[in-house]
Amino acid sequence: MKHLIDPTDLTVEETQEIIDLALDIIANRAKYSEKCKGKKLATLFYEPSTRTRLSFTAAMMELGGNVLGFADAASSSVSKGETVRDTVRVVENFADIIAMRHFLEGAQLAATEVSRVPIINAGDGSHAHPTQTLTDLLTITRELGRLDNLTIGFCGDLRFGRTVHSLIKALSRQKGIKIVLIAPPQLRLPDYIKQDVCDRLGLEYKEVDTLEEAMPELDVLYMTRVQKERFLDEDEYEAVKDSFVLDSEKMKLAKEKMAVLHPLPRVNEILEEVDSDPRAAYFRQVENGKFVRMALISSLLDWKDDPNHQMPKQEEVEVPGHLRCENKKCITRNEKSPRRAYKAPDGSLRCRYCDHKFK
Ligand code: CP
Numbered sequence: 001m002k003h004l005i006d007p008t009d010l011t012v013e014e015t016q017e018i019i020d021l022a023l024d025i026i027a028n029r030a031k032y033s034e035k036c037k038g039k040k041l042a043t044l045f046y047e048p049s050t051r052t053r054l055s056f057t058a059a060m061m062e063l064g065g066n067v068l069g070f071a072d073a074a075s076s077s078v079s080k081g082e083t084v085r086d087t088v089r090v091v092e093n094f095a096d097i098i099a100m101r102h103f104l105e106g107a108q109l110a111a112t113e114v115s116r117v118p119i120i121n122a123g124d125g126s127h128a129h130p131t132q133t134l135t136d137l138l139t140i141t142r143e144l145g146r147l148d149n150l151t152i153g154f155c156g157d158l159r160f161g162r163t164v165h166s167l168i169k170a171l172s173r174q175k176g177i178k179i180v181l182i183a184p185p186q187l188r189l190p191d192y193i194k195q196d197v198c199d200r201l202g203l204e205y206k207e208v209d210t211l212e213e214a215m216p217e218l219d220v221l222y223m224t225r226v227q228k229e230r231f232l233d234e235d236e237y238e239a240v241k242d243s244f245v246l247d248s249e250k251m252k253l254a255k256e257k258m259a260v261l262h263p264l265p266r267v268n269e270i271l272e273e274v275d276s277d278p279r280a281a282y283f284r285q286v287e288n289g290k291f292v293r294m295a296l297i298s299s300l301l302d303w304k305d306d307p308n309h310q311m312p313k314q315e316e317v318e319v320p321g322h323l324r325c326e327n328k329k330c331i332t333r334n335e336k337s338p339r340r341a342y343k344a345p346d347g348s349l350r351c352r353y354c355d356h357k358f359k
Contacts, residue, residue: 002300002309003112003119007130007170009311014299015137015170021295022138022288029062035298036065042095043069044087045122046078046102051264051286052122052131056099059293068094083335085114092117097300106331106353112311118300125329126160127354132263133166134296135289140220142288143259143281149176153214155244156224156269158189163263164224165193172201179205180214184243186236187226192344192355200345211244215253221246223262223269247271254279261285317343319358327356
């Protein structure tokens with residue numbers, strides 16, 4: 001069975017298959033209106049969402065299926081202490097496929113350990129957001145006509161930005177990608193992405209201090225919000241919240257054929273005056289999210305019993321008894337879980353659920 005927990009759970013070919021299917025859905029909407037008739041999607045959202053939850057709901061409705069679930073953990077038995085694994089053991093009796101957002105990193109991987117139905121990660125803490133990545137890949141394809149030979153600038157919160165982490169991982173598998181990182185020192189890209197993804201796979205990247213410096217060479221500018229909810233210290237958030245703001249003046253420095261993406265919501269990092277620029281693709285990106293989720297739901301249901309579409313085999317190593325994951329927001333620090341680890345290129349042991357080091 002195929003789940004989607006990390007963008008690399010899909011092969012490059014499967015990813016392309018989903019993007020191609022989304023393009024066909026866009027061109028032939030009526031053809032898919034009963035594709036998932038009689039099927040049910042459960043949306044289990046333990047964290048706020050507008051786009052992801054509603055686009056999953058709209059996607060399943062447009063496929064002729066039904067949706068059930070909760071938008072707030074407080075209204076479910078999670079508030080009584082039910083674990084993620086137990087919740088999934090219950091919900092799999094009611095639904096054919098589950099999309100889950102959780103504030104704990106690795107929660108959806110934990111769900112796959114017990115689930116009899118496909119699990120889709122709709123965002124886990126600061127870790128990963130693979131369906132946003134599919135949305136971004138479809139948007140880049142539609143805006144620029146290709147996914148290779150691109151220079152992509154990532155701006156804002158690259159430390160806690162799960163959409164950034166997942167998109168960099170996916171892009172590392174395309175040819176001719178260069179990455180420009182634009183972030184204050186406190187919000188730089190985590191080492192595990194720099195070392196395990198960029199360095200190991202030879203993805204070219206550089207860090208610059210200003211948007212002005214980066215603009216002229218970019219094919220895609222990926223803006224992100226500085227996420228107040230991820231900071232433990234409010235002063236730290238206040239110090240960096242207005243670091244980078246995209247306005248019409250900075251857009252004058254960009255290529256004529258460039259695309260500005262943003263997973264949204266935005267706060268003030270893109271001024272509204274940019275919205276009317278034809279290169280501002282972030283609201284078109286939202287609509288692409290629905291189409292690509294239609295393609296994903298349909299594919300995961302079709303692939304459920306197909307031996308050609310299985311989860312990738314990942315090597316794991318034994319963890320010495322005294323070590324535990326250093327990340328307090330990891331599922332393993334909050335719910336009883338096995339200690340699963342892999343060896344990073346620098347020899348350190350990293351947690352399979354959240355990619356943080358063991359200490
Ligand atoms: N892009 C995104 O994940 O938006 P929501 O938080 O509104 O789902």
